[in-house]
Amino acid sequence: MATLIEFAGVTFNTGEPDADGCLWSMRVPQGWGRPPQQVDVTEPTVAPGGDQSSNRRKPWPLLARWRVRCPDEATAWATYNRCHEMPGDGLDRAATLLVGEAVPKWVSVIQTAADITEPRGNLLVFAEVELSALVPFKRGADERSITLAPGETKTLRNAGTRAATLVVTTTGAGTVQLRQNASGQVMRTRTSVATGTVFDCREQSVTTSAGLDIFPMGSPSEWLSIPGGTLTIPADTGLTNQGTAPVTVSCYDTY
Numbered sequence: 001m002a003t004l005i006e007f008a009g010v011t012f013n014t015g016e017p018d019a020d021g022c023l024w025s026m027r028v029p030q031g032w033g034r035p036p037q038q039v040d041v042t043e044p045t046v047a048p049g050g051d052q053s054s055n056r057r058k059p060w061p062l063l064a065r066w067r068v069r070c071p072d073e074a075t076a077w078a079t080y081n082r083c084h085e086m087p088g089d090g091l092d093r094a095a096t097l098l099v100g101e102a103v104p105k106w107v108s109v110i111q112t113a114a115d116i117t118e119p120r121g122n123l124l125v126f127a128e129v130e131l132s133a134l135v136p137f138k139r140g141a142d143e144r145s146i147t148l149a150p151g152e153t154k155t156l157r158n159a160g161t162r163a164a165t166l167v168v169t170t171t172g173a174g175t176v177q178l179r180q181n182a183s184g185q186v187m188r189t190r191t192s193v194a195t196g197t198v199f200d201c202r203e204q205s206v207t208t209s210a211g212l213d214i215f216p217m218g219s220p221s222e223w224l225s226i227p228g229g230t231l232t233i234p235a236d237t238g239l240t241n242q243g244t245a246p247v248t249v250s251c252y253d254t255y
Helices: 073-084
Strands: 005-007 010-012 023-026 037-042 051-057 060-069 095-099 105-117 124-133 139-148 153-158 167-170 177-180 185-188 198-200 205-207 235-241 247-254
Touching: 010 023, 060 073, 060 105, 073 105, 073 124, 139 153, 139 235, 153 247
Parallel strands: none
Antiparallel strands: 005 010, 005 095, 023 060, 037 051, 060 124, 095 105, 105 124, 105 139, 139 247, 153 235, 167 198, 167 247, 177 185, 177 235, 198 205
């Protein structure tokens, strides 16, 4: 059975036509297995061998190829134009690519190039789109979250193998002081914040419920993540709400 893939609002490989009568097919994008790495090695002048000075994941190039079988010529041309906008070029045109492997995982991607073949008499549209995941980590399909009242401690699970950054959302007004108990790191504000304030530790940003950027952070304060586990053993990490605002803490399993 073909692997289900979701990309830019389309579910591929269902075996059934969509509402427009189109049948969308895509193989797992080339490069999906693992992102490229930058490994820098320094060599001593006298001793043999060397040492790693850096080893990190680079932005992740992916190549998506798909085919669309259309019911008529008008729909084929509409599909041709739609494929150019999956997700399209521009700074604000990222899309989610989810691959339904044994444990479904997703990445956020931007388009770097697109080659779409115009429909011919056979009513087929072929697309070859180059993508880049600027954050080179896969995430599990389902978000994990816990709620923490002031003074409460709970554990949050990361079933992935890499550290998962946290998103903290206030569900009431007050100060935020969240402790990651494995490392002892604390994220705190210097003043009270309103209900619905979102602290995104990946983006290192704070926004109000209306989407306005603010910076209420205290000193010292650190952006928080929780460690990953192994392929067979998940990691559970304790978090303590030391502030006065109730919060929801969420993350995705990260690979």
